[in-house]
Amino acid sequence: MSGPNTDYDPVEVTPLGAEQVDEAREAALVAIAAATDLDDLKAVRTAHTGDRSPLALANREIGALPPQARKDAGRRVGQARGAVNQALAARTAELEAAHEARALVEEAVDVTLPADRAARGGRHPITLMSEHIGDLFVAMGWEVAEGPVVEAEWLNFDALNLGPDHPARTMQDTFWTEPADHHVVLRTHTSPVQARTMLTREPPIYVICPGRVFRTDEYDATHSPMFHQVEGLVVDRGISMAHLKGTLDHFATQLFGEGITTRFRPSYFPFTEPSAEVDLVCFVCRGDEPAVSSCRTCKGEGWIEWGGCGVVNPRVLTACGVDSDVYTGFAFGMGIDRSFMFRHGAEDLRDIFEGDVRYSAAFGTEL
Incomplete structure (x- = not known):
């Protein structure tokens, strides 16, 4: 060892x-x-x-x-x-x-010193326009109704008398969700809110339905795949086209000023019968000569296309559980973006959606 x-x-x-x-x-x-x-x-x-x-x-x-x-x-x-x-x-x-x-x-801060006030954000002009329209109708005793932007095919089309072969149901016009067999779309109008309202409450019904809608349009100065609509629905006893005309004349006057009236041109919509296109008298030239001849807003027509309307088709009332022998109604739909452009003289729809707070301030909607 x-x-x-x-x-x-x-x-x-x-x-x-x-x-x-x-x-x-x-x-x-x-x-x-x-x-x-x-x-x-x-x-x-x-x-x-x-x-x-x-x-x-x-x-x-x-x-x-x-x-x-x-x-x-x-x-x-x-x-x-x-x-x-x-x-x-x-x-x-x-x-x-x-x-x-x-x-x-x-790093001390003297809180007693004067300071520049930071610029506050601006609410979007379309939001303010939607709320303003809602206020106009609430003042008339109507209600504001809302619904989902992702909607069932039946509510978006079938309940509104748009049959299976209607061109609006193609992929060229409508955004469909996947899988296709679920039959769900991005709503193409706010009319499904009207259908939901009729299915869930008893007449009389007086509702206004503002909101976003989606269609496969090109994005340019006058079109967008996402835009905003406002639709109105009345279901009651004894409702006629005269009530519709009076309502739209009041709406136009409140939105664009005194002296603004509407006119109807015969048209066709599956969910109304009879149906009409709604024109506004030009709020610049008022349709009066000689100003109308040189008016750039209406291009010499004296009238500006605004939207569509009509008496609710009895098939739509029946599909939504309303007795069409007892009740009648009317409906109308206008573009909120288009109304904003009319009211403020905006020329390019794309400017509305760019998100620049300075755009809100330019149209007097700054907070």
């Missing part, structure tokens, strides 16, 4: 000498005291306590000393490193306190 190896070279390691350790400690303490900010102190910490610092290297060499010399060397190096660490902690606390005190002075 072999005994302990006593055949070694008792060479004194220079960095472990008392003088060298004391010098390394004093150099570290002087550097710590000289640090003027936390960044300087960080550099001092790396230089004097890091893996390549003199005291760290001296600590590594303790293992190379003879056994009887390790105790004194370990104590000497340990005391030196402890003194450096204590000095670092104390100086760190001092510099952090100084930094906080300086920040309180340099």
Whole structure:
């Protein structure tokens, strides 16, 4: 059995000498005291306590000393490193306190000083137009009804007398969701809200339905795949086209000013019978000569196309559970975006949807 190896070279390691350790400690303490900010102190910490610092290297060499010399060397190096660490902690606390005190002075805010008022955001003009239209009809005793933009095919088409072969049901006109056998679409008009209303309440019904609709139109100055409509529905006893005409004349007057009236042109819509296109008398030239001949708004016509309307088709009433022998009604639909463009003279539909708050301010809708 072999005994302990006593055949070694008792060479004194220079960095472990008392003088060298004391010098390394004093150099570290002087550097710590000289640090003027936390960044300087960080550099001092790396230089004097890091893996390549003199005291760290001296600590590594303790293992190379003879056994009887390790105790004194370990104590000497340990005391030196402890003194450096204590000095670092104390100086760190001092510099952090100084930094906080300086920040309180340099970053102080005088709340008594006058300040420029930050510009506030603007509500979107279409939102304001929708709310304004809703207010007009609420003042007449109507209600505002809403519905989902993702709608069942039956409510969007079948309940409104648009048969399976109607061209509006093709993918060229309507956004269909996947899978197709779920029969769900992005609503192409707000008329499904009218159907939902008739299915869930008893007449008399007087509702206005504003909201977003979707069609596969090109995006240009006058068209958008997403736009806004407002539709009105009345279902009551004894309702006729005369009530419809009076309602739209009042609507036009409130929206575009006194003296604005409407005219009907015969048309066809599956959900109304009879049906009509609605024109506004031009709110610029008022249809009067000689101004009408040179009017750029109506292009010399004296009238501007506004929307569609008619008496509710009895088939629609029956599909929605309303007795068409007892009740009649009327419905109308106009583009909110188009009405906004008429009212404010906007020429490009795309400007409405760009999201620039300055556009809202330009039309007097800034908050």
